[in-house]
Amino acid sequence: MTILQRIRSPGLSFAQTVVSLALGGAALTSSYWCVGVQKVPKPLCSLSRQRRCVPVPGMANASDVLFSWDTGDDRFVFPEFHVGIFYCCQENIYTDAWEEKCRSFHSLTPQSEKAMMWLSVTMELMYMGLLCLSCLLLCLQLCVGACSPAGRRWGQLFNAFAAIFTVLAGLIGMVAHMMFMQVFQTTVSMGPEDFKPHSYGYSWAFYVAWVGFTLCMAAGVSTLNSYTKKVLRFQQKKKKVFQRIKVKVKLTVVSCLSVQHADPTMNVPQAMRGACRVQISEPVISQSQVCMDF
Structure with missing residues (x-):
């Protein structure tokens, strides 16, 4: 019973909600939801690109060979890229120094997916806003319970609204994450040619977002369970009295x-x-x- 009471405690729910908010914010602002490589032909050699390029006659390190005899994958370079909700960054293949070029991910999505992309971004922002509101209500509950034991009923009211907002935030966040991944899959297959990846996979921001969602739902369910148990206990006590x-x-x-x-x-x-x-x-x-x- 002691372990269950600690799980249902407002302090633990508040800590879970704060951690979920931090993880969700980190994932939302990151561009590492998905990472991968592209397969593009080797660029022509230039003053800024001297290695892994097609020789051009007249360059300082180029011979008089007019043809490149590379075959298979030797004819290509494999620059890396990473994608987030707001922007996409790709490795610049026209310079030897490591450099990235970033652009808005919304500009890469097909026209048919732009509405879903905007809806996904809106729901992600709603997810963060509801989590902030839940953190505020749980903080008020803890402050009221610590400063004024007579205001315990107000604390339970804050607890009830915090539970509703937390569960609602978790559901909205889950749908927003899935919608963004659907938009990304469509962009991979129907997006511009200079973006289509050769291979890709999920990165740390993707997993952080789902860990934050899990903590959010755990906090919401435990808070709602605690409030429901107190209400039922009060009704039984009132009936007996x-x-x-x-x-x-x-x-x-x-x-x-x-x-x-x-x-x-x-x-x-x-x-x-x-x-x-x-x-x-x-x-x-x-x-x-x-x-x-x-």
Whole structure:
């Protein structure tokens, strides 16, 4: 039970949400969702490109050979590239020094996929916004619980909304990730010729995004489970308290009625009759006293 209580604790949910927000932000701003290589013909030799290039007569290191006898894959170079949600970077094959050229990934997507690309970006931003809101609500819950124990009901209200926003953020983030990967697959097959990769695979940002999604859903489910358990426990306690009140009131009424309707010849003190009227008229426990334990 102690382990389960720690799993459902607001502090752990807050920590999971913060880590999920950090991982999601790192993946969103990164351009390493997918990495790969391209297969392009060797460029002509120039002043900036002296190695792995097609010799050109008249260059300082070029012979008088007018033809290149490279065959097979020797006729090509394999520059690397990496792609993210916002931009794509490719290795510059026209210089010997390592250099990258970056451009917007949206400019590479086919016209038929641009609407889905924008929708994916919008949902990614919504995912981050809902996670920020969940972090704020969980932080308010922790502050209210630490500073004012009497405001525990407000803390549970913050907890409920945080759980809803966290689960909703996880679902939106999952759909956004899948939509972006669908757009990337379509761009690979239908995109411009200067982008089509020879081979590619997923990189660290892809895995970080899904780890962040997993933590987000874990935090949302644990927070929602904690709130639901407290609500059910409160309802059961409230029911038991009012059942005890009902039994006590019935016993009090029966005893007082027996006293008030006793035989006049019996010596019943007048003070006891007045005490019975007071016990019947005043409440035993109030609704607010029951709610204080929630």
